Amino acid sequence: xxxxPIIALMYDFDNxxxxxxxxxxxxxxxxxxxxxxxxxxxxxxxxxxxMDGILAYMFTMIREAHRCGRPLTRHQLTEAGRDIRLxxxxxGWFGRINAFGASLGVTVxxxxxSSGLKEILEGCSIGAEFKEIFASEFYYGEDGEAAWPKLAVxxxxxxxxxxxxxxxxLDVSDDKTLNDSMPDDSKRIPFTNMxxxxxxxxxxxxxxxxQSYGGASIAVYKEMGQxxxxxxxxxRVDYIYPADYREGTGLDRTVKNIIRxxxxxDALSEENxxxxxxxxxxxxxxxxxxxEQMDR
Numbered sequence: 001x002x003x004x005p006i007i008a009l010m011y012d013f014d015n016x017x018x019x020x021x022x023x024x025x026x027x028x029x030x031x032x033x034x035x036x037x038x039x040x041x042x043x044x045x046x047x048x049x050x051m052d053g054i055l056a057y058m059f060t061m062i063r064e065a066h067r068c069g070r071p072l073t074r075h076q077l078t079e080a081g082r083d084i085r086l087x088x089x090x091x092g093w094f095g096r097i098n099a100f101g102a103s104l105g106v107t108v109x110x111x112x113x114s115s116g117l118k119e120i121l122e123g124c125s126i127g128a129e130f131k132e133i134f135a136s137e138f139y140y141g142e143d144g145e146a147a148w149p150k151l152a153v154x155x156x157x158x159x160x161x162x163x164x165x166x167x168x169x170l171d172v173s174d175d176k177t178l179n180d181s182m183p184d185d186s187k188r189i190p191f192t193n194m195x196x197x198x199x200x201x202x203x204x205x206x207x208x209x210x211q212s213y214g215g216a217s218i219a220v221y222k223e224m225g226q227x228x229x230x231x232x233x234x235x236r237v238d239y240i241y242p243a244d245y246r247e248g249t250g251l252d253r254t255v256k257n258i259i260r261x262x263x264x265x266d267a268l269s270e271e272n273x274x275x276x277x278x279x280x281x282x283x284x285x286x287x288x289x290x291x292e293q294m295d296r
Contacts, residue, residue, distance in 0.1 A: 004107045005266040007259055008165050008189045009097065010206070012198035013114040013121060013135070016220055016243065019085045022116045022124075023061070026083040027076075031064045038064070054115050054136055054152040062138075062146050072138070072146040074119050081123025087220075089245030089252070094129040096247060100256055104263040109189075113161045113206065115153050132170045134161040155202040159209055162196075165189055191215050193262050195255065199243070200227065207237045216258045220251065 014021045021035075028038045038060070046056030065072040094110055101108035109131040112121060118135040121127055136153050138146035151172060153161070160178075164170055168188030169178045184190070191213030196206045199220055207217035217236075220243040221228045231237040241251040 004105060005193060005263065006107045006109055006189050007101060007193045007195070007262050008109050008111060009255070010111045010113055010162065010165065010194060010196045012203050013112055014116050015199040015222065016197055016203075017086055017090050017126070018124075019087060019222070022081070022084055022120045023057075025080065025085065027061075027080040027120070030070070030080075031068050033064065052152065052154055054154045055149055058117075058136060058138065058149050058152065065146075071143075073144050074138070074140055074146075075144075077117055077119035077138075078123035081120040081127065082125075084120070084124040086124075086126065087243040087245060089247070089249070091126060092247075093245040093252075094126065096252075097255065097259070101259055101263070104260060106259065106263045106266065108259065111161075111165055113153070113158050115155065115158075115202065118151075132165075134158075134164070134172070156205055158203070159205050162191075162194070162206055162209055165194070166191060192265065195258055200231075204231070204236050207231075211235070211238065218251070218254070 011017055023038070024035045028035050031038065033041075039057075041064070042057040042060040043053070045051070045060055046053050049056070051059075062072050065076075070076070097110075098108050110129055112130050112133040112135060114121065114133075114135040116135055118133050118137040121133050121135055127133070134153060135151075137150045139148045139150040141147040164172075164178060166187050166189055167178060167182055191210070192215060194210060194213075194215035196203070196210050196215065196217045197220060198207060198217075203219070207219070209215075210217040217238050219228060219231050219237045219240045221240065222243060224240075224242075228240055232240050239254055241249070241254065244251060246252065
């Protein structure tokens with residue numbers, strides 16, 4: 001029996017599943033800084049040093065934690081994840097979507113692709129819902145303090161993780177397998193079975209990738225603005241919805257319709273393969289009978 005087809009739902013996190021940037025809830029206030037003040041420090045530092053924006057904010061986190069006499073640790077960041085507030089319906093979303101997929105004979109997997117911090121994400125209430133969390137992360141020294149960026153996920157590098165999900169190469173240290181040639185029918189999750197959800201321009205590369213390879217992309221928003229309208233009008237995204245994940249919302253209905261469409265396409269593809277296999281088997285048997293007759 002063939003394994004169930006897999007559909008991947010891939011999410012940005014900040015302002016997609018959570019109502020604000022993940023650092024804003026409790027980590028930045030713990031430094032004695034306002035949220036705007038922290039991000040101004042990080043952005044100015046990055047511009048002054050001509051540094052990648054993700055590396056700049058990660059350095060600023062370490063520097064400001066030391067300034068407060070509170071060295072940055074994994075435990076501190078994981079605890080900050082407990083304070084994250086999610087959009088309506090997010091906490092019940094995963095089980096509901098998984099059950100819907102199962103009713104159609106497909107397995108649904110969930111992935112995070114975020115420029116935020118993996119440690120904070122692992123500490124939030126939905127951290128265990130994801131097959132893999134691809135996000136920026138610190139390396140910690142023997143003293144337990146953050147010493148170096150272990151992984152920095154910026155806006156353009158997000159697309160590499162879509163390829164990793166496609167091929168099933170989830171170990172970020174394994175570049176060889178990722179870059180090895182692989183037949184399309186050997187890839188774990190085809191692009192046509194992928195849905196990407198994000199909130200803005202930082203997600204455009206992944207959204208466009210979905211459109212180019214036959215997947216689907218959705219932009220969610222807190223308030224409808226021109227930038228959201230532009231994503232749809234300029235063909236950068238397939239659908240736009242308020243960030244409301246409760247059952248029966250437009251977002252819920254459309255994701256289920258996309259899953260239903262993907263499940264139907266998979267079933268039709270399997271039927272085509274089954275019929276071809278039957279024909280080949282019939283031809284092989286017919287050929288064997290002919291050879292046996294010739295040998296008599």
